[in-house]
Amino acid sequence: MAEPARARPKITPETQHYWDGAKAGELRLQRCDSCDHAYFPPRPFCPKCGSRGVSVFKASGKGTLYSYVINHRPLAPGFTEPYAIAVVELEEGPRMMSNILDCPQTPEALELDMKLEVTFQTIDDNLTLPQFRPAKG
Amino acid sequence: MRRNQVAVVGAAETTKLGVIPDMSQIQLHADAALNAMADAGLKPSDIDGVATAVESPQQIAHYLGITPTWVDGTSVGGCSFMLHVRHAAAAIEAGLCKTVLITHAESGKSMIGKQPRSFQADSLQGQFEAPYGIYGPPSQFPIPVLRFMKTWGITHEQLAMVAVVQREWAAKNPRATMKDPITVADVLNSRMIAYPFRLLQCCLVTDGGGALIMTSADRAKDFPHKPVYVLGTGESVETPMVSQMESFNSSRAFKVAGPTAFREAGISHSDVDHLMIYDAFAHLPLFGLGDLGFMPYEETGKFIADGNTRPGGKLPLNTNGGGLSYMHSGMYGMYALQESVRQMRGIAPAQVPNAKISVCHGVGGMFAASGTIIFTNEK
Known part of the structure:
Protein backbone atom coordinates (compact mmCIF):
# COMPACT_ATOMS: atom_id res chain seq x y z
CA MET A 1 0.00 0.00 0.00
CA ALA A 2 1.28 3.45 -0.87
CA GLU A 3 2.22 5.93 1.85
CA PRO A 4 -0.69 8.23 2.71
CA ALA A 5 -0.28 11.41 0.72
CA ARG A 6 0.08 14.96 1.96
CA ALA A 7 -3.07 17.07 1.72
CA ARG A 8 -3.26 18.64 -1.74
CA PRO A 9 -4.70 21.99 -2.63
CA LYS A 10 -7.56 22.00 -5.12
CA ILE A 11 -7.04 25.08 -7.25
CA THR A 12 -9.89 27.55 -7.81
CA PRO A 13 -10.20 30.19 -10.57
CA GLU A 14 -9.11 32.95 -8.20
CA THR A 15 -5.95 31.12 -7.10
CA GLN A 16 -4.78 29.67 -10.44
CA HIS A 17 -2.13 32.38 -10.93
CA TYR A 18 -0.56 31.59 -7.57
CA TRP A 19 -0.14 27.89 -8.24
CA ASP A 20 1.01 28.50 -11.83
CA GLY A 21 3.61 30.87 -10.36
CA ALA A 22 4.86 28.24 -7.93
CA LYS A 23 5.35 25.80 -10.81
CA ALA A 24 7.31 28.50 -12.66
CA GLY A 25 9.47 29.19 -9.59
CA GLU A 26 7.78 32.47 -8.64
CA LEU A 27 6.03 33.47 -5.43
CA ARG A 28 3.15 35.59 -6.70
CA LEU A 29 1.27 38.07 -4.54
CA GLN A 30 -1.31 40.68 -5.45
CA ARG A 31 -1.32 44.44 -4.94
CA CYS A 32 -4.14 46.96 -5.12
CA ASP A 33 -3.80 49.45 -7.99
CA SER A 34 -5.72 52.04 -5.95
CA CYS A 35 -4.36 51.88 -2.40
CA ASP A 36 -1.11 49.93 -3.01
CA HIS A 37 -1.99 47.30 -0.36
CA ALA A 38 -0.16 44.00 -0.94
CA TYR A 39 -2.14 40.97 0.21
CA PHE A 40 -2.46 37.20 0.48
CA PRO A 41 -4.26 34.77 0.06
CA PRO A 42 -5.30 35.48 -3.54
CA ARG A 43 -8.61 37.12 -4.46
CA PRO A 44 -9.52 39.38 -7.38
CA PHE A 45 -10.17 42.50 -5.26
CA CYS A 46 -8.45 44.42 -2.51
CA PRO A 47 -9.48 43.28 0.99
CA LYS A 48 -8.50 46.70 2.34
CA CYS A 49 -10.40 49.11 0.07
CA GLY A 50 -12.65 46.81 -1.99
CA SER A 51 -11.26 47.87 -5.37
CA ARG A 52 -11.40 45.31 -8.17
CA GLY A 53 -8.34 46.92 -9.74
CA VAL A 54 -5.53 44.65 -8.57
CA SER A 55 -2.32 43.28 -10.13
CA VAL A 56 -0.33 40.11 -9.66
CA PHE A 57 3.38 40.64 -8.99
CA LYS A 58 6.42 38.49 -8.24
CA ALA A 59 7.37 38.77 -4.57
CA SER A 60 10.99 39.09 -3.48
CA GLY A 61 10.77 35.75 -1.71
CA LYS A 62 12.39 37.23 1.38
CA GLY A 63 10.78 36.95 4.77
CA THR A 64 11.27 36.36 8.47
CA LEU A 65 10.04 33.68 10.87
CA TYR A 66 6.98 35.12 12.66
CA SER A 67 5.95 32.07 14.71
CA TYR A 68 5.66 28.29 14.55
CA VAL A 69 4.89 25.00 16.25
CA ILE A 70 6.85 21.79 15.89
CA ASN A 71 4.10 19.27 15.37
CA HIS A 72 4.80 15.93 17.07
CA ARG A 73 1.42 14.21 17.17
CA PRO A 74 -0.69 13.41 15.43
CA LEU A 75 1.52 13.73 12.34
CA ALA A 76 -0.39 14.71 9.24
CA PRO A 77 -0.53 12.17 6.39
CA GLY A 78 2.66 12.45 4.31
CA PHE A 79 4.80 13.53 7.29
CA THR A 80 6.97 10.98 9.11
CA GLU A 81 8.98 13.06 11.63
CA PRO A 82 8.09 16.05 13.83
CA TYR A 83 7.92 19.12 11.58
CA ALA A 84 7.63 22.86 11.95
CA ILE A 85 4.42 24.53 10.81
CA ALA A 86 5.51 28.12 10.51
CA VAL A 87 4.08 31.50 9.63
CA VAL A 88 6.43 33.61 7.54
CA GLU A 89 6.20 37.38 7.41
CA LEU A 90 7.02 38.42 3.85
CA GLU A 91 9.09 41.50 3.04
CA GLU A 92 6.04 42.92 1.24
CA GLY A 93 3.88 42.64 4.39
CA PRO A 94 1.54 39.64 4.05
CA ARG A 95 2.11 36.51 6.10
CA MET A 96 1.74 32.94 4.91
CA MET A 97 2.03 29.43 6.27
CA SER A 98 5.08 27.35 5.34
CA ASN A 99 7.31 24.57 6.49
CA ILE A 100 10.96 25.43 7.10
CA LEU A 101 13.14 23.29 4.85
CA ASP A 102 16.92 22.66 5.02
CA CYS A 103 16.93 23.32 8.76
CA PRO A 104 16.84 21.13 11.88
CA GLN A 105 13.27 21.05 13.19
CA THR A 106 14.28 22.17 16.69
CA PRO A 107 13.60 25.23 18.87
CA GLU A 108 17.35 25.94 18.88
CA ALA A 109 17.58 26.10 15.10
CA LEU A 110 14.25 27.85 14.57
CA GLU A 111 14.74 31.32 16.00
CA LEU A 112 11.93 33.81 15.73
CA ASP A 113 12.71 36.66 13.32
CA MET A 114 15.43 34.66 11.52
CA LYS A 115 15.76 35.54 7.83
CA LEU A 116 14.14 33.16 5.39
CA GLU A 117 13.95 32.83 1.62
CA VAL A 118 11.44 31.13 -0.60
CA THR A 119 12.17 27.80 -2.25
CA PHE A 120 9.93 25.58 -4.31
CA GLN A 121 9.20 22.00 -3.33
CA THR A 122 8.16 19.74 -6.20
CA ILE A 123 5.59 17.32 -4.84
CA ASP A 124 4.86 15.77 -8.25
CA ASP A 125 4.30 16.80 -11.88
CA ASN A 126 1.13 18.64 -10.96
CA LEU A 127 2.01 20.32 -7.71
CA THR A 128 4.82 22.63 -6.62
CA LEU A 129 4.58 24.09 -3.13
CA PRO A 130 6.15 27.40 -2.15
CA GLN A 131 8.27 26.74 0.95
CA PHE A 132 10.81 28.69 3.01
CA ARG A 133 14.34 27.91 4.23
CA PRO A 134 16.97 29.85 6.17
CA ALA A 135 18.31 32.67 3.97
CA LYS A 136 21.76 32.06 2.50
CA GLY A 137 24.32 34.82 3.02
CA MET B 1 -28.99 45.68 24.01
CA ARG B 2 -30.66 46.78 27.24
CA ARG B 3 -29.31 45.31 30.47
CA ASN B 4 -31.06 42.60 32.46
CA GLN B 5 -34.12 42.31 30.21
CA VAL B 6 -33.56 38.61 29.51
CA ALA B 7 -32.56 35.80 31.85
CA VAL B 8 -31.40 32.20 31.87
CA VAL B 9 -34.13 30.19 33.62
CA GLY B 10 -32.99 26.68 32.77
CA ALA B 11 -29.49 25.22 32.60
CA ALA B 12 -28.15 21.69 32.58
CA GLU B 13 -25.46 19.45 31.18
CA THR B 14 -25.87 15.89 29.96
CA THR B 15 -26.54 13.36 32.71
CA LYS B 16 -23.10 11.88 32.11
CA LEU B 17 -19.90 13.60 30.95
CA GLY B 18 -16.69 12.02 29.71
CA VAL B 19 -16.93 8.82 27.72
CA ILE B 20 -20.53 8.06 26.67
CA PRO B 21 -20.37 5.29 24.07
CA ASP B 22 -24.05 4.37 24.45
CA MET B 23 -25.44 7.68 23.13
CA SER B 24 -25.33 9.31 19.72
CA GLN B 25 -24.61 12.99 19.32
CA ILE B 26 -28.23 14.00 18.75
CA GLN B 27 -29.35 12.04 21.80
CA LEU B 28 -26.71 13.90 23.83
CA HIS B 29 -28.40 17.12 22.65
CA ALA B 30 -31.76 15.73 23.73
CA ASP B 31 -30.43 14.51 27.10
CA ALA B 32 -29.08 17.98 27.89
CA ALA B 33 -32.24 19.68 26.59
CA LEU B 34 -34.56 17.45 28.63
CA ASN B 35 -32.46 18.09 31.73
CA ALA B 36 -32.62 21.85 31.12
CA MET B 37 -36.39 21.72 30.55
CA ALA B 38 -36.81 19.76 33.79
CA ASP B 39 -34.64 22.35 35.54
CA ALA B 40 -36.98 25.09 34.30
CA GLY B 41 -40.18 23.10 34.73
CA LEU B 42 -40.98 23.23 31.01
CA LYS B 43 -42.11 20.83 28.27
CA PRO B 44 -41.06 20.91 24.61
CA SER B 45 -44.38 22.58 23.73
CA ASP B 46 -43.39 25.53 25.95
CA ILE B 47 -40.33 26.28 23.78
CA ASP B 48 -40.75 28.57 20.76
CA GLY B 49 -37.13 29.37 19.94
CA VAL B 50 -34.28 26.98 19.12
CA ALA B 51 -30.58 27.70 18.68
CA THR B 52 -27.84 25.17 18.12
CA ALA B 53 -24.53 24.70 16.30
CA VAL B 54 -23.13 21.93 14.04
CA GLU B 55 -26.44 20.10 14.18
CA SER B 56 -29.14 22.16 12.44
CA PRO B 57 -32.01 23.83 14.32
CA GLN B 58 -34.47 21.75 12.28
CA GLN B 59 -32.74 18.57 13.40
CA ILE B 60 -32.96 19.54 17.06
CA ALA B 61 -36.48 21.02 16.86
CA HIS B 62 -37.85 17.93 15.14
CA TYR B 63 -36.07 15.46 17.41
CA LEU B 64 -37.39 17.22 20.52
CA GLY B 65 -40.89 17.90 19.14
CA ILE B 66 -40.63 21.69 19.13
CA THR B 67 -42.44 24.06 16.72
CA PRO B 68 -40.32 27.24 16.80
CA THR B 69 -41.17 30.76 15.64
CA TRP B 70 -37.48 31.69 15.76
CA VAL B 71 -34.28 29.71 15.12
CA ASP B 72 -30.56 30.45 15.08
CA GLY B 73 -28.07 28.06 13.49
CA THR B 74 -25.00 30.24 14.02
CA SER B 75 -22.10 27.81 13.95
CA VAL B 76 -18.76 29.55 14.43
CA GLY B 77 -17.05 26.97 16.61
CA GLY B 78 -16.92 26.54 20.37
CA CYS B 79 -18.22 30.03 21.20
CA SER B 80 -21.36 29.59 19.06
CA PHE B 81 -23.42 29.33 22.26
CA MET B 82 -22.27 32.73 23.49
CA LEU B 83 -23.52 34.13 20.20
CA HIS B 84 -26.77 32.19 20.61
CA VAL B 85 -27.30 33.76 24.05
CA ARG B 86 -26.70 37.20 22.55
CA HIS B 87 -29.00 36.59 19.57
CA ALA B 88 -31.68 34.98 21.74
CA ALA B 89 -31.67 37.95 24.12
CA ALA B 90 -32.20 40.28 21.16
CA ALA B 91 -34.94 38.06 19.70
CA ILE B 92 -36.81 37.82 23.01
CA GLU B 93 -36.57 41.58 23.49
CA ALA B 94 -37.84 42.11 19.92
CA GLY B 95 -40.78 39.81 20.57
CA LEU B 96 -39.81 37.18 17.98
CA CYS B 97 -40.16 34.41 20.55
CA LYS B 98 -40.68 34.00 24.28
CA THR B 99 -38.74 30.95 25.44
CA VAL B 100 -35.51 29.89 23.76
CA LEU B 101 -33.70 26.56 24.06
CA ILE B 102 -29.97 26.56 23.20
CA THR B 103 -28.35 23.15 22.88
CA HIS B 104 -24.86 21.81 22.40
CA ALA B 105 -23.65 18.25 22.36
CA GLU B 106 -20.74 16.48 20.84
CA SER B 107 -19.72 12.86 20.73
CA GLY B 108 -16.15 14.16 20.60
CA LYS B 109 -14.54 11.04 22.05
CA SER B 110 -16.81 8.19 21.01
CA MET B 111 -17.71 9.72 17.61
CA ILE B 112 -21.23 8.23 17.57
CA GLY B 113 -23.53 9.94 15.08
CA LYS B 114 -20.94 12.64 14.44
CA GLN B 115 -19.38 13.72 11.17
CA PRO B 116 -15.59 14.09 11.29
CA ARG B 117 -14.50 17.70 11.07
CA SER B 118 -12.89 18.55 7.79
CA PHE B 119 -12.42 21.35 5.34
CA GLN B 120 -12.54 21.28 1.56
CA ALA B 121 -9.34 21.04 -0.47
CA ASP B 122 -10.55 24.00 -2.54
CA SER B 123 -11.17 26.27 0.47
CA LEU B 124 -8.49 28.85 1.28
CA GLN B 125 -7.50 26.77 4.29
CA GLY B 126 -7.35 23.66 2.15
CA GLN B 127 -5.13 25.40 -0.39
CA PHE B 128 -2.87 27.54 1.77
CA GLU B 129 -2.61 25.78 5.14
CA ALA B 130 -3.42 22.07 4.82
CA PRO B 131 -0.48 21.24 2.50
CA TYR B 132 1.90 22.35 5.27
CA GLY B 133 0.68 19.65 7.63
CA ILE B 134 -1.96 21.26 9.83
CA TYR B 135 -3.84 18.33 11.26
CA GLY B 136 -6.31 19.00 14.04
CA GLN B 201 -1.51 22.17 28.04
CA CYS B 202 -4.03 20.78 25.52
CA CYS B 203 -7.73 20.29 26.18
CA LEU B 204 -9.36 16.98 26.92
CA VAL B 205 -11.36 15.06 24.32
CA THR B 206 -14.67 13.90 25.79
CA ASP B 207 -18.38 13.32 25.11
CA GLY B 208 -21.16 15.46 26.53
CA GLY B 209 -23.50 18.35 26.07
CA GLY B 210 -25.37 21.17 27.70
CA ALA B 211 -28.47 23.29 27.24
CA LEU B 212 -29.77 26.67 28.33
CA ILE B 213 -33.30 28.08 28.44
CA MET B 214 -33.84 31.83 28.23
CA THR B 215 -36.87 34.05 28.60
CA SER B 216 -37.74 37.66 29.41
CA ALA B 217 -36.83 38.99 32.84
CA ASP B 218 -40.54 39.66 33.51
CA ARG B 219 -41.40 35.98 33.13
CA ALA B 220 -38.15 34.76 34.69
CA LYS B 221 -39.23 35.38 38.27
CA ASP B 222 -41.96 32.73 37.97
CA PHE B 223 -39.50 29.90 37.28
CA PRO B 224 -38.23 27.45 39.91
CA HIS B 225 -34.65 28.78 40.07
CA LYS B 226 -33.11 32.16 40.69
CA PRO B 227 -32.92 33.97 37.33
CA VAL B 228 -29.48 34.70 35.91
CA TYR B 229 -29.72 37.94 33.96
CA VAL B 230 -27.86 38.84 30.79
CA LEU B 231 -26.05 42.08 31.64
Missing part, protein backbone atom coordinates in the same frame (compact mmCIF):
# COMPACT_ATOMS: atom_id res chain seq x y z
CA PRO B 137 -6.44 21.84 16.56
CA PRO B 138 -3.16 21.02 18.42
CA SER B 139 -1.22 21.67 15.21
CA GLN B 140 -2.94 25.01 14.61
CA PHE B 141 -4.13 26.70 17.79
CA PRO B 142 -0.68 27.02 19.42
CA ILE B 143 0.95 28.56 16.33
CA PRO B 144 0.73 32.12 17.77
CA VAL B 145 2.19 31.15 21.18
CA LEU B 146 5.92 31.61 20.54
CA ARG B 147 5.36 35.10 19.10
CA PHE B 148 3.08 36.04 22.01
CA MET B 149 5.72 34.78 24.48
CA LYS B 150 8.54 36.71 22.80
CA THR B 151 6.58 39.96 22.52
CA TRP B 152 5.23 39.96 26.07
CA GLY B 153 8.00 38.12 27.93
CA ILE B 154 5.86 35.11 28.88
CA THR B 155 7.71 31.98 30.09
CA HIS B 156 7.11 28.26 29.55
CA GLU B 157 6.69 27.89 33.32
CA GLN B 158 3.93 30.51 33.38
CA LEU B 159 2.10 28.70 30.58
CA ALA B 160 2.49 25.46 32.56
CA MET B 161 0.94 27.13 35.61
CA VAL B 162 -2.30 27.68 33.69
CA ALA B 163 -2.79 23.91 33.67
CA VAL B 164 -1.65 23.53 37.30
CA VAL B 165 -4.12 26.13 38.62
CA GLN B 166 -7.03 24.78 36.63
CA ARG B 167 -6.39 21.32 38.00
CA GLU B 168 -6.72 22.84 41.49
CA TRP B 169 -10.23 23.98 40.56
CA ALA B 170 -11.05 20.63 38.96
CA ALA B 171 -10.08 18.83 42.16
CA LYS B 172 -13.08 20.52 43.81
CA ASN B 173 -15.48 19.35 41.12
CA PRO B 174 -16.85 15.78 41.31
CA ARG B 175 -17.81 15.88 37.61
CA ALA B 176 -14.35 16.96 36.39
CA THR B 177 -12.60 14.44 34.15
CA MET B 178 -9.10 15.03 35.62
CA LYS B 179 -8.83 15.72 39.35
CA ASP B 180 -5.36 14.63 40.49
CA PRO B 181 -3.02 17.51 41.40
CA ILE B 182 -0.22 18.31 38.95
CA THR B 183 2.96 20.39 39.16
CA VAL B 184 4.77 22.64 36.69
CA ALA B 185 7.31 19.83 36.28
CA ASP B 186 4.52 17.37 35.45
CA VAL B 187 3.28 19.72 32.74
CA LEU B 188 6.72 20.40 31.27
CA ASN B 189 7.58 16.69 31.26
CA SER B 190 4.32 15.51 29.74
CA ARG B 191 4.32 14.21 26.18
CA MET B 192 5.18 16.75 23.50
CA ILE B 193 2.19 17.44 21.25
CA ALA B 194 3.09 20.56 19.27
CA TYR B 195 6.06 22.51 20.62
CA PRO B 196 5.83 24.57 22.76
CA PHE B 197 2.74 22.75 24.04
CA ARG B 198 2.68 19.42 25.80
CA LEU B 199 -0.20 17.10 26.59
CA LEU B 200 -1.25 18.81 29.83
CA GLY B 232 -23.85 42.51 28.57
CA THR B 233 -22.91 40.72 25.35
CA GLY B 234 -20.39 40.90 22.53
CA GLU B 235 -19.35 38.96 19.45
CA SER B 236 -17.00 39.06 16.48
CA VAL B 237 -15.14 36.93 13.95
CA GLU B 238 -11.71 37.32 12.38
CA THR B 239 -10.43 34.58 10.04
CA PRO B 240 -10.74 30.79 9.68
CA MET B 241 -6.97 30.69 8.93
CA VAL B 242 -4.75 31.07 11.98
CA SER B 243 -1.90 32.14 9.68
CA GLN B 244 -3.92 35.16 8.57
CA MET B 245 -4.65 36.71 11.99
CA GLU B 246 -3.79 40.40 12.06
CA SER B 247 -1.35 39.76 14.90
CA PHE B 248 -0.21 36.96 17.19
CA ASN B 249 0.20 39.41 20.07
CA SER B 250 -3.55 39.49 20.67
CA SER B 251 -6.82 38.29 19.11
CA ARG B 252 -8.82 40.82 17.11
CA ALA B 253 -12.04 38.84 17.66
CA PHE B 254 -11.43 38.84 21.45
CA LYS B 255 -10.67 42.58 21.40
CA VAL B 256 -14.02 43.32 19.74
CA ALA B 257 -16.28 40.86 21.60
CA GLY B 258 -14.94 41.39 25.13
CA PRO B 259 -14.92 45.18 25.35
CA THR B 260 -18.31 45.35 23.58
CA ALA B 261 -19.79 43.24 26.36
CA PHE B 262 -18.17 45.37 29.07
CA ARG B 263 -19.52 48.57 27.49
CA GLU B 264 -22.98 47.07 27.15
CA ALA B 265 -22.92 45.91 30.78
CA GLY B 266 -21.65 49.25 31.99
CA ILE B 267 -19.21 47.61 34.39
CA SER B 268 -15.50 47.94 35.04
CA HIS B 269 -13.03 45.10 35.49
CA SER B 270 -12.97 45.52 39.26
CA ASP B 271 -16.69 44.65 39.31
CA VAL B 272 -16.02 41.12 38.00
CA ASP B 273 -16.37 38.43 40.67
CA HIS B 274 -15.98 35.38 38.46
CA LEU B 275 -14.40 34.81 35.07
CA MET B 276 -14.48 32.05 32.48
CA ILE B 277 -12.08 32.18 29.52
CA TYR B 278 -12.45 29.27 27.11
CA ASP B 279 -9.20 27.33 27.47
CA ALA B 280 -8.85 24.94 24.56
CA PHE B 281 -5.11 25.40 25.08
CA ALA B 282 -3.07 26.97 27.87
CA HIS B 283 -2.40 30.29 26.14
CA LEU B 284 -6.04 31.31 25.81
CA PRO B 285 -6.49 32.64 29.35
CA LEU B 286 -3.48 34.91 28.78
CA PHE B 287 -4.88 36.26 25.53
CA GLY B 288 -8.25 36.69 27.24
CA LEU B 289 -6.92 38.57 30.28
CA GLY B 290 -5.12 40.97 27.95
CA ASP B 291 -7.71 41.32 25.19
CA LEU B 292 -10.59 41.84 27.63
CA GLY B 293 -8.57 44.59 29.27
CA PHE B 294 -8.03 43.05 32.70
CA MET B 295 -4.31 43.89 32.59
CA PRO B 296 -1.43 44.59 30.20
CA TYR B 297 -0.44 41.47 28.24
CA GLU B 298 3.02 41.35 29.79
CA GLU B 299 1.44 40.86 33.24
CA THR B 300 -0.90 38.00 32.28
CA GLY B 301 1.55 35.13 32.73
CA LYS B 302 2.81 36.37 36.08
CA PHE B 303 -0.75 37.08 37.26
CA ILE B 304 -1.70 33.42 36.82
CA ALA B 305 1.66 32.04 38.02
CA ASP B 306 1.38 34.14 41.20
CA GLY B 307 -1.89 32.42 42.07
CA ASN B 308 -4.36 35.24 41.49
CA THR B 309 -6.76 32.98 39.57
CA ARG B 310 -6.55 29.90 41.81
CA PRO B 311 -9.09 28.96 44.50
CA GLY B 312 -9.03 31.81 47.03
CA GLY B 313 -7.34 34.17 44.54
CA LYS B 314 -8.66 37.63 43.74
CA LEU B 315 -9.92 36.74 40.23
CA PRO B 316 -11.35 33.17 40.21
CA LEU B 317 -10.88 31.88 36.65
CA ASN B 318 -12.20 28.72 34.99
CA THR B 319 -13.64 27.43 38.24
CA ASN B 320 -14.97 24.16 36.78
CA GLY B 321 -11.42 23.11 35.82
CA GLY B 322 -11.82 24.34 32.25
CA GLY B 323 -11.31 22.57 28.97
CA LEU B 324 -7.94 21.42 30.28
CA SER B 325 -9.34 19.46 33.24
CA TYR B 326 -13.17 19.55 33.40
CA MET B 327 -14.25 18.40 29.97
CA HIS B 328 -13.96 19.37 26.31
CA SER B 329 -16.22 17.68 23.82
CA GLY B 330 -15.06 19.89 20.96
CA MET B 331 -17.16 23.04 21.50
CA TYR B 332 -16.51 23.90 25.11
CA GLY B 333 -18.29 27.29 25.20
CA MET B 334 -21.51 25.71 26.47
CA TYR B 335 -19.73 24.31 29.54
CA ALA B 336 -18.20 27.69 30.34
CA LEU B 337 -21.71 29.20 30.19
CA GLN B 338 -23.05 26.41 32.43
CA GLU B 339 -20.39 27.17 35.04
CA SER B 340 -21.15 30.90 34.94
CA VAL B 341 -24.84 30.13 35.48
CA ARG B 342 -24.03 27.77 38.39
CA GLN B 343 -21.84 30.46 39.96
CA MET B 344 -24.61 33.05 39.59
CA ARG B 345 -27.14 30.64 41.07
CA GLY B 346 -24.75 29.96 43.94
CA ILE B 347 -24.65 26.19 43.36
CA ALA B 348 -21.22 25.61 41.78
CA PRO B 349 -19.09 22.81 43.26
CA ALA B 350 -16.32 25.37 43.77
CA GLN B 351 -18.62 28.28 44.55
CA VAL B 352 -17.11 31.78 44.66
CA PRO B 353 -18.67 33.31 47.79
CA ASN B 354 -21.13 36.17 47.06
CA ALA B 355 -20.33 36.28 43.35
CA LYS B 356 -22.67 38.75 41.64
CA ILE B 357 -21.10 39.31 38.21
CA SER B 358 -19.67 36.59 35.98
CA VAL B 359 -17.87 37.19 32.66
CA CYS B 360 -17.92 34.25 30.25
CA HIS B 361 -15.63 34.57 27.23
CA GLY B 362 -15.52 32.10 24.38
CA VAL B 363 -13.43 31.34 21.33
CA GLY B 364 -14.40 29.61 18.10
CA GLY B 365 -12.00 27.90 15.73
CA MET B 366 -8.39 28.98 16.15
CA PHE B 367 -9.11 32.56 17.25
CA ALA B 368 -11.56 32.60 14.31
CA ALA B 369 -14.54 33.79 16.33
CA SER B 370 -15.40 35.07 19.77
CA GLY B 371 -18.40 35.71 22.00
CA THR B 372 -18.60 37.23 25.46
CA ILE B 373 -21.55 37.10 27.86
CA ILE B 374 -21.71 38.96 31.17
CA PHE B 375 -24.21 37.56 33.67
CA THR B 376 -25.51 38.88 36.95
CA ASN B 377 -27.82 37.53 39.64
CA GLU B 378 -28.97 41.02 40.67
CA LYS B 379 -31.50 42.97 38.64
